[in-house]
Amino acid sequence: MKYDLYVVTDETLSCGRSHAEIARLAVAGGADMVQLRDKVRSCSDLVRIGREIRAITRAAGAGFIVNDRLDVALSCCADGVHLGQGDMSCGVARQIAPPGFVIGVSVGSVAVARDAERDGADYVAVSPVFSTGSKYDAGPGHGLSLIREIRASVSIPVIAIGGIGLENAGEVIDAGADGIAVISAVIASPDITRAARQMADIIAERKAIGNNRRTPVP
Incomplete structure (x- = not known):
């Protein structure tokens, strides 16, 4: 599973565009993963929307994650679920989920990241790195130092x-x-596809530079 550019949908920030439209435009711009995030819609609505996004991401070769709701993720054949600290625990979700199902966990410390890996998480999301208005409950930013510390402490993707x-x-x-x-950096843009492509290019370029630095000189 590739996580380079991971776009989170939010209809309140998308200038009137639906979750499915956000997904379609984001994968056209190179998003590797789309997460359906909606705190207010009913379960049946989320399953319906999730199935639309599943079709879009499958056709594009991108991954699909559902925020918070393991039941919705399983019902719409998503690749996985993303869990916050107030959601079902990763360990319980792992017991319920089928083999190969992706579970991501939001973390804000090295200890919590280690616990998530131990409990079977496939990746951890350091949240928030910087202060943000896109997630009202995110709290203050942790800064780049926590990314470095967590990267050195776990073996799963960060x-x-x-x-x-x-x-x-x-x-x-x-x-x-x-x-x-990303949320607003891509989906609040007038041109989601262009914004996604610009972000994907930056990520690819910086990863290439990092890989070159680590390559021994003959």
Whole structure:
């Protein structure tokens, strides 16, 4: 599973565009993963929307994650679920989920990241890296140092989210993030596809530079 550019949907920030339209435009711009995030819709609505997004991401070769709701994720054949600290625990979700099902966990400390890995998480999301208005409950930013500390403490992918845009995406990758999750930086743009492509290009460029630095000189 590739997590380089991980786009989170939110209809309140998308200038009237639906979750499915956000997904379609984001994968056209190179998003590797789409997360359906909606705190207010009913279960039946989320399943219906999730199935639309599943068809879009499958056709594009992208991954599909549902925020919070394991029941919805399983019902719409998503690749996985993303769990916050107030949601079902990763350990319980792992017992319920089928083999190969992806479970991501939001973390805000090294200890919590280690616990998530021990409980079977496939990736952790450091949230928020910088202060953000896209998630009202996110709290203050943890900064780049926590990315470095968590990257050195776990063996699973580390995703960064919160206050990340074109101006600071490169330094987030340089700090050790395996991927960047974005909300407003992409979906609030008048041109979601272009915004996604710009972000994907920055991530790819900075990863290439990092790989070159690690390659021994003959």
